Amino acid sequence: MVKGKKISIEFLLITIALLFLGAMIYMPLLALLAEVVQGGWDVIVKTWHDRNFQSAVLLTILTAGIAVPLNTIFGLCTAWVLVRQRFPGRALVMTILDLPFSISPVVVGLMLVLLYGKHGWLGQIFDRFNIPIVFNLPGMVLATIFVSLPFVAREVMPILEEVGTAEEEAAKTLGASGWQTFWLVTVPNIKWGILYGVLLTNARAMGEFGAVSVLSGNILGKTQTLPLFIEEVYTNYQTGEAFAASLVLAMLALVTLVLKEWLSQKTGSGHRRIH
Amino acid sequence: MVLYLLLMLFLPILTLFATGFSLPPDRFWSIATSNLAWATYGITISLALGSAVCNGVFGTLVAWVLVRYDFPGKKLIDASIDIPFALPTAVAGVVLTTVYSENGILGRLFAPGSPLGSLWGEEGLRLAFARPGVFIAMTFVSLPFVIRTVQPVLEDMEKEVEEAAWCLGASPATTFWYVIFPPLIPSILTGVALAFSRAVGEFGSVVIIAANLPFDDMVSSVLIFQRLEQFDYPGATVIGIMMLFLSVALLFVINLLQNWSSKSG
Incomplete structure (x- = not known):
């Protein structure tokens, strides 16, 4: 009973x-x-041969190709400094590092337009050299960097803390230089964490819509990434193309999840980490 | 590294404040408290709060089911919880609109004339292109937070305590409310706060599923976007600062909650 x-x-x-x-x-x-x-099949073939779709795919790969390596290198440095060094303002830096997760993407776009726009502090400098940032590719890359910045640092920091300094100190006593210690001792210890961070960075970079949308002039074919292309064709009632392109990004998301699952089994952790 | 963070993170935030506060205070105030601005705050915050609470209830339930019960396909379902984080928001907007529009599989259930729709009057209940659609999009994008914060706490919970309560004659309901639920509260609240913070700022999926009518279903982030499109930078900046204040306040609350849950957990 x-x-x-x-x-x-x-x-x-x-x-x-x-x-x-x-x-x-x-x-x-x-x-x-x-x-x-x-x-x-026809719609898929038609979408595939669509010039705007092709350039959107290329632009998506290009922006991620710039943003992901930069955020990986600097994310690693940031993680190392925040874990291994103690300095005033460390807690503040940690809090600010989390901000890209909680600021609305549109506000991120707004900030960058204000900073790099015609009358912005940095915009004026670039304007003098005739380098357009806002409503152009460089602006979209900057927006992508901003929204995907914390992932690598956030994933690597707990692992660095867990690994501790014993091995690094041993390497140093045995006469290894700073670089040797970093590449031969520290990096192998945290490599799965780095990979995990890169994976999340890439997923966010390729999928970002809000911030990139503000920074793009939204000129069809020229400054459209895949998410922008999807929104554009969907609101133009070309739903067939929108679904086909959406499926591409949905596949990317699924691949990301499968790899993530595989990596978390490798590290035995990270599975339940949020963000 | 410091330069990179400075350039990429600090400087943009600083610019936003500098631009906003260079406006005369009364101008700032009149933009921040205009009727349209108030309407978007109200719509954004009430819908985000509703979706966060909805995620709080169902997220806890899903976490419970995933930790305590065994059923076929459980592993796959557990892995699929992260889909909303991995799926680009534009895609989320497109697929949710498809399903919840009047002709969509689930939207049809509430269409005019259908049994469920008739409960809402002759017009039926409009999901996509109205407030319920915004609510659905917000719930979708923030769905994993509560589940992922509650799951580890439930896993660490010792079954002995529950069994002890049972042996002492407590009913299942009493055991749940007095033994299982209290230790979960900090993690549920953390998850709800994270979900709320994400829902408040959401743009991509919301702009696609909503009709974006002022005073009806337009949220604050859409208002900022529209003002930017019209090159109304002061108008966008002021609303942006208001939203940033809210995110920073939420970040602070989330930190407090996380400290609380790590202490009690």
Whole structure:
């Protein structure tokens, strides 16, 4: 009797959980797949040959190609300094490092337009050399860097802390130089953390919409990344193309998740970390 | 490294404040408290709060189910919780609009004339292109937070304590409310605060699913975007500063909550 009641509660709770997840996650994704299948092969081929789609793909890869390496290198440095050094204002830097996660992407775009725009502090300097930033590729790269900046540092910091300094100190006593210690001792210890951070950085960089949208002039074919392309064609009622392009980014997201799962099994942690 | 952070993070934030506070105070105040601005704050905060609470309830339930019960496909479902974080917001907007518009699979359920829709009157309940759509988009993008903050706490919880409560004659309901629920509160609140903070700032999915009508379903981030499109920089800056204040305040609250949960956990 008690056993039966317990199982029925269990059944009820599982059903509610699955209904919630189904309505929020699974149905929308299945609907996307259904729409693409319904659109048929022709739409996929047409989208693939669309000039604007092709340039959007290239631009997405290009912005991520610039933003991800930069954020990886500087994220590593930031993590190392924040974990290994003690200096005044360290807590402040840690708090500010988290800001890109909580500021609205549109506000990020706004800040960059103000700073690099015609009358902005840095905009005036670049204007003198005739380098356009805002409403152009450099602005979009800057926006991408801003929103994906904290990932590597955030992933590497806890691992650095856990690894401790013992091995690094041993290397130093044995006569290794600073660089040797870093490359041969520190990096191998944290390599999975770095990879994990790079993965998240890349996913965010390729998918960013709000901030990049503000910084792009939104000139079709010239300054459109894939997310911008999707929004544009969707609001123009070219839904077939929008679904096909969405599927590309959805696949990217799924690949990211699978790799993430694989990496977290490697490190045995990180699985439940939020962000 | 310091230069990089300075250039990439500090300077843009500083510029925002410098630009905003170079306006005369009464001008700043009149933009920040204009009718349209107030309307967007109200819509943004109420919908974000609603979606955060919704995630608080269902997120806790999903975490509970994933930690305590065994059923086929559980691992896959656990991994799929992170989809909203990995999926670009523009894609989220497109797929949610498809499903929740009047012709969509789930939107159809609430369309005029349908049994569920009739509960809301002759017009049915409009999901996409209205406030409920914004609520759905906000719930989607912040869905993993509560689940991922509650899960580890539930996993660490010792079953012995529960069993002890049972042995002492407590009913399942009493055990839940007095033994299981209290230690979860800090982590649930942390997750809700994180979800709220994410929902308040959300733009991509919201701008696609909403009709973006002023005083109806236009949120603050969309207002900033529209002002930027019209090159109304002061108008955008002031609302931007208000939103930034809110995010910083939330960050502070989240830090406090996280300290609390690490102490009690």
